[in-house]
Every structure is written in C-alpha cells, then in structure tokens.
Amino acid sequence: MTFQDAPDAKIPVPRGPVPVVPPPRPRRAVELTIDGQSVAVPEGATLLEAARQIGIDTPTLCFLENLTPVNVCRICVVEVEGSRTLVPACSRKAEPGMVVHTDSERVRLSRRMVLELLGSSVDLSTAPQIAGYMERYDAHPERFGPPAPPARDHERDLARPGHHPAPHNGQTATGGQPVKVDNELYVRDYSKCILCYKCVEACGTDAQNTFAIALAGRGFEARISTEYDVPLPDSACVYCGNCIGVCPTGALMFKSEFDLRQAEAWDESRQTATDTICPYCGVGCTLTVHVQDEKIVKVTSPIDHDVTNGHLCIKGRFGWEFVNRRE
Amino acid sequence: MDLHFTAHEPDPEEMEAVDRLLSGLPLNGHRRQYLLPVLHAIQDRKGWISPGALNYACQRLEVPPAEAFGVADFYALFQTRPHPPVTVHVCDDIACHARGAEALCAEVRTALGPEGESRDGHATWHRSPCLGLCERAPAALVVAAGDPPRDQALAPATGGDVLSAAVGVAIPQPDLAASVPQIGQPGLKLLARVGRIDPTSLDDYRAAGGFLALRRAFEMGPAAVVREVVESKLVGRGGAAFPTGIKWQGARSAALPRYLVCNADESEPGTFKDRVLMENDPFALIEAMTIAGFATGCEKGFLYLRGEYPLALARIENALQRCRERGFLGEDILGDGVRFDIELRRGAGAYICGEETALMNSLEGRRGEPRNKPPFPTEAGLFGQPTVINNVETLVNVLPIVIEGGKAFAAIGTERSTGPKLFCVSGHVKRPGVYEAPFGITLGELIDLAGGFGGTGRIQAILLGGAAGAFVTPDHLDAPLTFEGTRAIGATLGSAVVMPFDDTVDLRQILRRIAQFFRDESCGQCVPCRVGTVRQEELLHRLATDRPLGSLAAELALLKELGQAMRDASICGLGQTASGAIESALARLPIYQEKTL
Ligand SMILES: Cc1cc2nc3c(=O)[nH]c(=O)nc-3n(C[C@H](O)[C@H](O)[C@H](O)COP(=O)(O)O)c2cc1C
Ligand code: SF4
Ligand code: SF4
Ligand code: SF4
Ligand code: FES
Ligand code: FES
Numbered sequence: 001m002t003f004q005d006a007p008d009a010k011i012p013v014p015r016g017p018v019p020v021v022p023p024p025r026p027r028r029a030v031e032l033t034i035d036g037q038s039v040a041v042p043e044g045a046t047l048l049e050a051a052r053q054i055g056i057d058t059p060t061l062c063f064l065e066n067l068t069p070v071n072v073c074r075i076c077v078v079e080v081e082g083s084r085t086l087v088p089a090c091s092r093k094a095e096p097g098m099v100v101h102t103d104s105e106r107v108r109l110s111r112r113m114v115l116e117l118l119g120s121s122v123d124l125s126t127a128p129q130i131a132g133y134m135e136r137y138d139a140h141p142e143r144f145g146p147p148a149p150p151a152r153d154h155e156r157d158l159a160r161p162g163h164h165p166a167p168h169n170g171q172t173a174t175g176g177q178p179v180k181v182d183n184e185l186y187v188r189d190y191s192k193c194i195l196c197y198k199c200v201e202a203c204g205t206d207a208q209n210t211f212a213i214a215l216a217g218r219g220f221e222a223r224i225s226t227e228y229d230v231p232l233p234d235s236a237c238v239y240c241g242n243c244i245g246v247c248p249t250g251a252l253m254f255k256s257e258f259d260l261r262q263a264e265a266w267d268e269s270r271q272t273a274t275d276t277i278c279p280y281c282g283v284g285c286t287l288t289v290h291v292q293d294e295k296i297v298k299v300t301s302p303i304d305h306d307v308t309n310g311h312l313c314i315k316g317r318f319g320w321e322f323v324n325r326r327e
Numbered sequence: 328m329d330l331h332f333t334a335h336e337p338d339p340e341e342m343e344a345v346d347r348l349l350s351g352l353p354l355n356g357h358r359r360q361y362l363l364p365v366l367h368a369i370q371d372r373k374g375w376i377s378p379g380a381l382n383y384a385c386q387r388l389e390v391p392p393a394e395a396f397g398v399a400d401f402y403a404l405f406q407t408r409p410h411p412p413v414t415v416h417v418c419d420d421i422a423c424h425a426r427g428a429e430a431l432c433a434e435v436r437t438a439l440g441p442e443g444e445s446r447d448g449h450a451t452w453h454r455s456p457c458l459g460l461c462e463r464a465p466a467a468l469v470v471a472a473g474d475p476p477r478d479q480a481l482a483p484a485t486g487g488d489v490l491s492a493a494v495g496v497a498i499p500q501p502d503l504a505a506s507v508p509q510i511g512q513p514g515l516k517l518l519a520r521v522g523r524i525d526p527t528s529l530d531d532y533r534a535a536g537g538f539l540a541l542r543r544a545f546e547m548g549p550a551a552v553v554r555e556v557v558e559s560k561l562v563g564r565g566g567a568a569f570p571t572g573i574k575w576q577g578a579r580s581a582a583l584p585r586y587l588v589c590n591a592d593e594s595e596p597g598t599f600k601d602r603v604l605m606e607n608d609p610f611a612l613i614e615a616m617t618i619a620g621f622a623t624g625c626e627k628g629f630l631y632l633r634g635e636y637p638l639a640l641a642r643i644e645n646a647l648q649r650c651r652e653r654g655f656l657g658e659d660i661l662g663d664g665v666r667f668d669i670e671l672r673r674g675a676g677a678y679i680c681g682e683e684t685a686l687m688n689s690l691e692g693r694r695g696e697p698r699n700k701p702p703f704p705t706e707a708g709l710f711g712q713p714t715v716i717n718n719v720e721t722l723v724n725v726l727p728i729v730i731e732g733g734k735a736f737a738a739i740g741t742e743r744s745t746g747p748k749l750f751c752v753s754g755h756v757k758r759p760g761v762y763e764a765p766f767g768i769t770l771g772e773l774i775d776l777a778g779g780f781g782g783t784g785r786i787q788a789i790l791l792g793g794a795a796g797a798f799v800t801p802d803h804l805d806a807p808l809t810f811e812g813t814r815a816i817g818a819t820l821g822s823a824v825v826m827p828f829d830d831t832v833d834l835r836q837i838l839r840r841i842a843q844f845f846r847d848e849s850c851g852q853c854v855p856c857r858v859g860t861v862r863q864e865e866l867l868h869r870l871a872t873d874r875p876l877g878s879l880a881a882e883l884a885l886l887k888e889l890g891q892a893m894r895d896a897s898i899c900g901l902g903q904t905a906s907g908a909i910e911s912a913l914a915r916l917p918i919y920q921e922k923t924l
Pocket of ligand 1: 562563564565566567568569571590591592593594595678679680681682683684716717718719721722899900901
C-alpha cells in the first residue's frame, strides 16, 4: 500500500488554452416572453441569459460563468406559466413559447425569503453583493428571532446526520463558529459560508481537479470540509487559491486580507489593482495584483480571461508572499 | 486519478472487509458506485468508518477521500467518529410517539446511559425517525457490528428486549397477523400470497402461481406489456402518482443502455407496505422487476432497499440467489433469450434517498442530493442513462395487470384511481397493519376494517399520506381514499398512510416532531429547505413552549410565508412538502388559538 504522508509539492497545471473546436452547427433560435417582452435566444440558452439579453437583472449567488450550475441557492427563481413551482433561471433552459415572470409577487417572496434565511444563519458582513440584494428585496432576517451563540471550535464538524439539539430559548440556529486558521496562505471562516458549492466545484472538475474539499454532513449541518475535518496542510490542498477566487462571501479569504481586517487596517479605498502576466511559467496567466500601502494584499485573475477563466496556481496566486516576505 | 491520502492506515479487519466485498466485482467504469456497499462493509464489521478504512476504500475505488468522507457523513447509519459496535436506534417518530416511544426511550436511557453515550463501550443508542414498523409501535432497530453483523428490528420493543438484542440474543417477533390482519382472506391481489407461502421458497412461490405472469409477458412481447400497463391506468404508488404506462412508453424510445430501478427506500413516516411485501412475497417483486425490465428494454435492474430493513434484506438476497440458480434471472431467462439481472443495494439512513434522483446519486456512490429536473430520469437518470424508476408496490401491481389484462385492472377502483391499493394503518386504531382494499374505500370503511378507532376512541385528527401528507378530522370519514378524493378534502394519498391520533396525544408535539423530521432529513442543498426547515421547527417549538415571537397571528403569518417559499423555491419534493401537514393541521384543528398562548 502506498499512502503518501505529507502533501507533496505537486504544482497543478492551470487550465490551459481551450483547443479550437469546429464551429457548432447553427443553433435554432428559441422565442419566449419575459415580463411581457418577447425575446429570441439561441437554443440551449438559460432563462438567466435570456433575461440578461433584454436587460433584466436577475440576482444570483451560486451561479458563476466559469462553473457548472448547481442551482442550489434559489435566489434566481422565476415564475414560468404552467409550472407548479418556481424554476431556477440560472440553469433552466429557455423553451419555445415559455411565458416567464421575473418580478411577480411569488418570485419576490421567495427571493426575499432566501435572503432572510441566509441572513439569519450566515455572517454576511463581507458579502456586499448580498447586502445590495437585501435592500432590493426589503429583507429582514432578524424577524426569525435572536441568533444562538456560535458553536465551539469543530463542534459543527462533529454533528451526526439526522440529529440536532432541540431549539433552545427561542434562539435561531446559525452556522456561527470560530475561523479555521491552519496555514499561512488563507483562512476559512465557515460562519460566512452560504454553501454555494463554488469552492468545491473550483477545487474539483471545474478547474483544479484536486478534490481537497467536499460537502460533508447533511441538512443544516451540511458544510464544506476536508476528510474528517483534517487541517488543510494534511489534506490534498495545493493552495491554488481557486476556491478563494470564486467564494462570494469572504468565507475563504487570503490570510493577508484576514490579518489586515483583524487589525482593522483593510481599506479598499487605499488599494490599487494592476494586471500583469504571471512570470513563473510560459502559460501566460493574467494576474490582477491588489496593492495596499505598497504591499501586495491579494492576487486574483479576471474571470473572463480566456487562459485562466479566473483560476490560477499556487505560484501565481501566492508567489508574491515571498516578495512581501523578502522585504 | 492522482489522489492524496492522510497517513492513516487501515487495520487488517477493515482491509479484509473491503477486499471481500470487492472481490469478483468488475472494478472498471463506474467503480465509484461501490462506495456505499464498501462503507456498509466497513460499518458492518467495525461499527464505524475509521480514517484508515476510508483511505483504503478510496484507494480501491479511486475516490478522493474528502468526497468519500462527505458521502459517509451524509448517511445516518454510517458512523464517522469512533463508535461502539452496537447501536440501538429507537424510533421516536409520530406513530411510535402515540404508542409509548418516550417510555421506551426512558427505559433504554436507564440501561445504556444518555443518548449517544456508552457506559461500557459496547453499546449506545440514538433516537431515530420512523423505522417503518409503525403497525407494531414502539419500534427499535439493534445494529451489531461483527462478522457476520447482526441486525434485529424489534416491534413492539421493550427495554428488556433491546438490552438482550444488544448482547446478541435473538428476540422472537410477533406473528405476521400482527402486521397483516387480512392474511388468507379471499379476493386479495397484492397480499394474496403474504402469510400463505414460505417466503424463502421458490417452489412455494411457483406453486402459488409465481412466474406465470413472466411467462405470459414473454409471450405477449414488450410492446404489448406496456400497452396493458397503459390501459390499466396504473399510477405510481411511491407518492407522486405518475402514470406508470406513460413512464414506460417514454423509456422504450430512449437511448441504450437503460436501467430499471426499484425504489424500496420506504422512509415516509407511517409507511410500511413495501416492507411487508418484500419480507413476505419477495419473489413477486423480482418477477415484477423482470417483467418491467423486459417491457422497457432494461437488462439491468437495481433494487435500492432501505438500510433499516434487515429482514427484507435477507429475504430478497435469498430470493435473488434462488432465482439465479433456477434461471429466473440471468443471461437466458426461462430459456427465452431474455437477459436481466438485479443488483441489490442498501440505503444507509436517509429519507431523501427515496426521492428518485437522490436515489440515483446514492447508487452512483454520491451524497443523496436530488438533481435538478429536467432532465427527468427517463431521459438521463442513473449513470446519465435513461432510467425507469418505480416503487415496490407499483411494480407488484404489474403481475395482475399482465395476468388479467389492463382492462380488468382498470375496472377495479374508480375511474381515475384504478386497481387494488395497500394502506398503512397505524396510530390509534384497534388493529393496525397493512390493509388491501380497492381504491375508493372510504376513510371510515378503512378504519372499520382496522377494527375501528383505538386508544380512547376520541379521535382528534387523522394524518393522511405521511409527514409529507395532510391532517384531516373525523368529519372526513366519508371521503373516498383515491387520488382525487383525498385532493378534494385538501389532503393527499401520498404513500397511503392513515394514522389517527386520540385525545391523549399532544398534537403540538406531533407537529414539532414532523418539523424536526424534515429538518433532520433535508439534504441541505438548497436554501429554502436547508434553513427553512430549521426556522419552521424553531417556530413550532416556540409555539409548543408558549413563547411566540410577537403574537400568535404574526407567527402563523411567518409560518405561511416560509411554507410558500419552501413549496415554490425548493429543489425537490422534500422541501416542497415540508410545511404541508403542519399547515393543514393549523388550518383545520384547534391546536393554537390566541387564548391558549
Ligand atoms: C422526499 C421524497 C421521498 C420519497 N420517498 C420515496 C420512497 O421511499 N419510495 C418511493 O417509492 N418513492 C418515494 N418518493 C417518490 C419518488 O421520487 C418517485 O416518484 C417514485 O419512486 C416513482 O415511482 P412510482 O411512479 O412507481 O411511484 C419520494 C419522493 C420524495 C420527494
Ligand atoms: S486552494 Fe482551494 S481550490 Fe486550491 S486545492 Fe486548496 S482547497 Fe482546492
Ligand atoms: S466557502 Fe465560499 S465558495 Fe465555498 S460554499 Fe461557502 S460561500 Fe460558497
Ligand atoms: S428541497 Fe431539501 S431535500 Fe430537496 S434538494 Fe433542497 S435541501 Fe435537499
Ligand atoms: S443562482 Fe440560480 S440557484 Fe443559485
Ligand atoms: S416505526 Fe416508529 S413511527 Fe414508524
């Protein structure tokens, strides 16, 4: 048997240039009606794409252009005439003759409720996009009652599926728990996790193919975890940081940003972002380098960049750590 | 795949358990599908799944350990932390609650210590949702790891029986008549053989008319079988009431290979009909699956059996073996050149795996998270291939349809609900059990069949259709038990649960337990259900403990909004129905009134 002990220093290959594929056969146009306007989209387009085409802004949380839709957050639901339930715009394909309502009473109620349910259970303080949605849908998460105190370290990781403590003192359960700080490069604050699956997808077949993290547990105790909650250095993680890049809530955060925030020194108004080509290898990934007070505080990559799709490897993402440290 | 493992090593027993299970299996292609069977093998041997054992399983199956852990940690029957070898699962769900579950829990607590703890390191206990033994409530399931593992379902269970079973004593169970009071009555179609033949004997089954339908189906040909099923107007008995013939017709034009799946995950609280069929007439299910596979062009069937059904497991395993030996399954069935076989898979404690797409994920070795539909299973189901999935009872109905013809079948019952039906009667009736009656029998007539109301006889409410169903009152006794008849009274037939509660039962606790059930069983994928079921339980808890947030009216309004969002925006039927029974109770029963708070 060959078990590896420590994570070895394998350097992942970033998603390379997409090979040129022959032009697809001409796709038929699908005509449908959204909020009273008729719209034609190519066959296979989603309701989200169709709505965007006519300028209707649909909120999304778990959807990202460079990841497979998981349609789990349900903030994007719309009403399709003839359908018993609402449908997720991000993944439902447009069909000829569909009549869609994106702002009906039912749609607004479900969107508001999704926001209130998230707001009542997740720390959204570093998720400005969601704060905007809250305002737009007049969401009041506090109406479910006062939050219960946060869990102890690793307590949520030990939950048994199908079991939970009875509600207590009229308090509402939350995902509150201590931040997981187990390496020098990034932290995981799962009290901020909305379980959008993006990090798992980025770590898995959608980008990184490392599978260091996955969904564990069930129901409200479902969570992102390594096997048996082992610290990241014991896991398969190769610190590509692609999970950080896709996380919409700041649950996954550069240690540099986390430390500055802890010191109340994080200040985006003092930051610049500059695009450059990663110097480490010949692939040519675009890096967006974020600098505050002459120090690199994080590195991202544009999601629409055709080489990276927003994804990088440890060298591009964290190589600057050495630059900073040498100073 | 380039996988990374922690330093944990398996012990020899764990390796042997995994190797034994995998020996002889074709470990190519979809090898991940053996993840649940492998996890069962480890759990059965050691009582928990250690990091070393998981590493070994992942090596053999080429599954990333983080993902495999996430799968193990999804299912209630798998322990992912050090755990004693013997676990007692004590049902505290609604039918058992009405019949002494709390007293049983108290006895077990006295003997074994607080829930989840272990005095001697040998045994511990946990509360459990419905174990599918409601007709003999209160129920317990004793799971003892070892080689071989020994699992025993006890119902009615006493503290003493539980303790004896925990140390390996076999506890005799009541006569089948306690579960099927109609045994031997003339005119039964689905229960005709139950209790009358030896369920382990293929010869007995054949002597009682077994495999005549299969022969007949082979003579007719697949298209004609599907035609008869269409004509029978059979609709699914798994809860969603979808026309079986239409499902089969759709499958016949789909791509190959196709798969047949029998949904035997029966976990809806109050439901136990499929268990009774599988324990007592297992060959009938195999024959019916073979006909279904033949008619829809599937050469491979999967039978996904609820993990908490040890007796059904043994009976089906035996029946499959006998059928293979005698050429009723395999490469050349009845010498007619038809190829079909069935793989038996065990669930592992997750109600959501009864949802058809969650079940398929579970079969593929994944977490039981439902998939978004469309695409529907008949287009893209198991392993992405077209898949026909049917409930146990649905399939067994195909036997009389083939023998007597679709028309004769359609003449039974009502215009829109055809055929015979099994009802799961528990709670406060004099003779709980599975009852067969044609569709259209009224609620009152069914209760009479079960000996009339039991308990104090003063009935407050009757739950129809299970936790995903609705409450009705004794005013509804004239309602015909059909799909349309139950809809007319704002209820649903669901999985044909009929569960009356007398006036000693605290309905506030029943509603709270139902809310707890949905919270515990939510897969956790989508926000409306993952968090909505939590907020719903908290709200009912506030009401049951007389501490509403604001006024009662405000709480009820909030509950209604929650219900609507769960119904409208959840991915699957679990979230969509999680508030139904609760809302029906609050609407028609005087449980909460402004003055009671
Ligand atoms: C949460 C949930 C649980 C379910 N559980 C079961 C079950 O235990 N057994 C079953 O046959 N169907 C169950 N179903 C229904 C299945 O999804 C599916 O409709 C059924 O297996 C189809 O078979 P049928 O047409 O023969 O009824 C469940 C559905 C949901 C939403
Ligand atoms: S940094 Fe994130 S995406 Fe990259 S390997 Fe580690 S867990 Fe996976
Ligand atoms: S950690 Fe971030 S990316 Fe991952 S599921 Fe949670 S919110 Fe989504
Ligand atoms: S409705 Fe509930 S059970 Fe169904 S997918 Fe959503 S979270 Fe899972
Ligand atoms: S964005 Fe569509 S479900 Fe999350
Ligand atoms: S076995 Fe206890 S409620 Fe069904």
